[in-house]
Amino acid sequence: MSTKQLVAASMVTSADKFSQPLEARRILIIEDEVDIAELIALHLRDRYEHVELCHDGKLALALAKSADWDLIVLDLRLPSMEGLEICRQLRAGENYVPILMLTSKSSELDHVLGLEMGADDYVTKPFSVLELTARIKAMLRRMSVPKVTNETTPDKLSHRGLEVNIAKRQVLVNNQGVELTAKEFELLCFFLRQPGEVFSRAQLLDQVWGYGHQGYEHTVNSHINRLRAKIESDPTQPKILVTVWGVGYKLND
Numbered sequence: 001m002s003t004k005q006l007v008a009a010s011m012v013t014s015a016d017k018f019s020q021p022l023e024a025r026r027i028l029i030i031e032d033e034v035d036i037a038e039l040i041a042l043h044l045r046d047r048y049e050h051v052e053l054c055h056d057g058k059l060a061l062a063l064a065k066s067a068d069w070d071l072i073v074l075d076l077r078l079p080s081m082e083g084l085e086i087c088r089q090l091r092a093g094e095n096y097v098p099i100l101m102l103t104s105k106s107s108e109l110d111h112v113l114g115l116e117m118g119a120d121d122y123v124t125k126p127f128s129v130l131e132l133t134a135r136i137k138a139m140l141r142r143m144s145v146p147k148v149t150n151e152t153t154p155d156k157l158s159h160r161g162l163e164v165n166i167a168k169r170q171v172l173v174n175n176q177g178v179e180l181t182a183k184e185f186e187l188l189c190f191f192l193r194q195p196g197e198v199f200s201r202a203q204l205l206d207q208v209w210g211y212g213h214q215g216y217e218h219t220v221n222s223h224i225n226r227l228r229a230k231i232e233s234d235p236t237q238p239k240i241l242v243t244v245w246g247v248g249y250k251l252n253d
């Protein structure tokens with residue numbers, strides 16, 4: 001089925017979905033292939049209030065910086081400025097909006113670079129729109145403030161000078177605020193909930209990144225390194241997130 005036929009087919013389905021109220025979310029889709037961008041937008045507009053499209057890299061960077069987005073879908077290959085550069089510049093400007101990268105199937109390097117440049121997740125082209133929307137839904141759910149807290153899900157976690165307020169997504173290291181990307185925040189909370197327990201890279205990928213990331217264990221290393229740079233007093237001699245040689249990582253208890 002061609003993309004145009006897919007668009008036509010999904011218009012029929014979306015016409016039947018009047019029942020659910022839209023979530024007040026702002027999503028920016030940066031993708032130069034207009035058919036694909038519109039197909040994604042069509043599906044997201046069924047669920048979210050504000051979905052905007054941009055087909056050019058430089059314009060997209062300005063647009064990404066100009067508003068408070070809840071999530072950005074970012075294509076890797078774009079005219080005038082590559083997706084990775086957009087991602088890099090946003091992160092360099094301490095903009096930690098969740099980014100879902102769209103990568104091409106041909107290059108494995110794309111995945112790795114995409115995650116190492118500070119993207120939070122990726123989907124490989126050609127993708128199913130249902131999978132993409134499921135990923136977006138999961139990313140937004142993880143970002144949202146939990147409405148109910150109880151003993152099993154405390155809203156504050158602390159450990160050795162580290163204080164994490166989950167509801168406010170705030171991290172303090174020795175009373176100094178630090179900015180983490182969505183994925184770094186999840187990774188840190190994951191360890192804080194299980195002090196002393198050792199996790200392999202494969203286990204971390206499975207439990208923090210979710211399904212479909214097998215084979216990208218080395219992206220765990222780069223996230224751990226970035227996290228260490230933000231929370232350890234000497235990232236070359238980590239005292240909080242330590243390496244267990246030959247096994248993986250643990251939070252020092």
Ligand code: CA
Nearest residue numbers: 032075077078
């Ligand atoms: Ca493209």
